[in-house]
Amino acid sequence: AQSVTQLDSQVPVFEEAPVELRCNYSSSVSVYLFWYVQYPNQGLQLLLKYLSGSTLVKGINGFEAEFNKSQTSFHLRKPSVHISDTAEYFCAGSGDSSYKLIFGSGTRLLVRP
Amino acid sequence: NAGVTQTPKFQVLKTGQSMTLQCAQDMNHNSMYWYRQDPGMGLRLIYYSASEGTTDKGEVPNGYNVSRLNKREFSLRLESAAPSQTSVYFCASSGLLQTGEQYFGPGTRLTVT
Numbered sequence: 001a002q003s004v005t006q007l008d009s010q011v012p013v014f015e016e017a018p019v020e021l022r023c024n025y026s027s028s029v030s031v032y033l034f035w036y037v038q039y040p041n042q043g044l045q046l047l048l049k050y051l052s053g054s055t056l057v058k059g060i061n062g063f064e065a066e067f068n069k070s071q072t073s074f075h076l077r078k079p080s081v082h083i084s085d086t087a088e089y090f091c092a093g094s095g096d097s098s099y100k101l102i103f104g105s106g107t108r109l110l111v112r113p
Numbered sequence: 114n115a116g117v118t119q120t121p122k123f124q125v126l127k128t129g130q131s132m133t134l135q136c137a138q139d140m141n142h143n144s145m146y147w148y149r150q151d152p153g154m155g156l157r158l159i160y161y162s163a164s165e166g167t168t169d170k171g172e173v174p175n176g177y178n179v180s181r182l183n184k185r186e187f188s189l190r191l192e193s194a195a196p197s198q199t200s201v202y203f204c205a206s207s208g209l210l211q212t213g214e215q216y217f218g219p220g221t222r223l224t225v226t
Contacts, residue, residue: 009153032213043117043203043217044156090155094213099144099163100171101213105155 002026004093006104014112015083021076021107023091032094033074034101035065039087047089050074061085086111115139117218119204125224126194134189134221136204144207145187146171146215147179149200156203162187194225 007022025033032051036044048059055067065076074091091104117138126132138145143164148156148171158171162181176198178190187206191198201222205215 034214036217041220043219044205046214046216049214099161099207099213100146100158101215103155103157105153 002093002102004091004102004104006089006091006107008107009105010108010110012110012112013081016080018079019077019081019085019109021089021091021109023074023076023104025072025074025091025093025102027072033065033067034092035059035063035074035076036090036092037061037087038090038106044090047076081109081111083111083113085109117204117206117216119202119218119221121221122219123222125226126191127226128195130194131190131192132194132223133191134202134204134223135186136188136218137186138204138206138216139185140206140208140216141184142206142208142216143184145181146205146207147177147187147189148203148205149173149198150203150220151200159189159202191223194223196225199223199225 003026005024013019034049035047037047038044048057050057050067058064063078088106088108090106092101120135146161147159157173160179162168165184180188201220203220204218207215
């Protein structure tokens with residue numbers, strides 16, 4: 001079955017600390033992978049995407065992610081977080097059809113002062 | 114360029130009432146989607162329209178109907194609302210068929226009492 005798994009439902013971290021949000025995908029999911037961010041009471045905004053090429057992908061707001069085919073992972077990282085990064089983050093991958101995305105259940109990043 | 118717009122932003126219905134959620138995009142995208150978001154469950158696809166004139170069921174279509182009115186507009190109808198349909202509904206669109214990258218609207222928060 002196609003799936004995208006986010007291993008942590010909530011990640012608390014102090015401001016200016018590094019953070020990693022974990023995402024694993026099933027091998028049946030296409031290699032097109034995405035991270036979206038959802039700020040409170042807003043829609044989803046594309047943070048970054050992996051389509052092909054370099055396995056290290058840089059996105060907006062200082063985030064980056066690394067595609068690891070052997071581990072079927074696409075973890076999101078930021079070296080130093082800000083209070084404003086508090087949000088929910090969703091990992092997603094293309095499914096059996098390029099028309100559809102498979103979403104993980106989300107990880108709530110809580111940045112504390 | 115407004116992107117993806119949704120109306121209304123909030124709605125309260127009584128059980129058994131009907132309503133239509135409206136979605137429009139101005140990016141000339143071929144594909145459009147309706148999702149629901151519930152706590153801890155990520156986003157689940159209700160219906161999608163790969164192109165104008167076609168609609169298909171997603172993961173959770175029961176209790177919903179859709180209409181792709183034209184290339185810009187994709188509406189979601191609840192014929193007889195149930196408390197289980199209390200959720201936040203997101204519309205999305207995509208113009209990149211090969212990769213599945215989607216752009217989201219701001220959402221409609223629906224409560225069914």
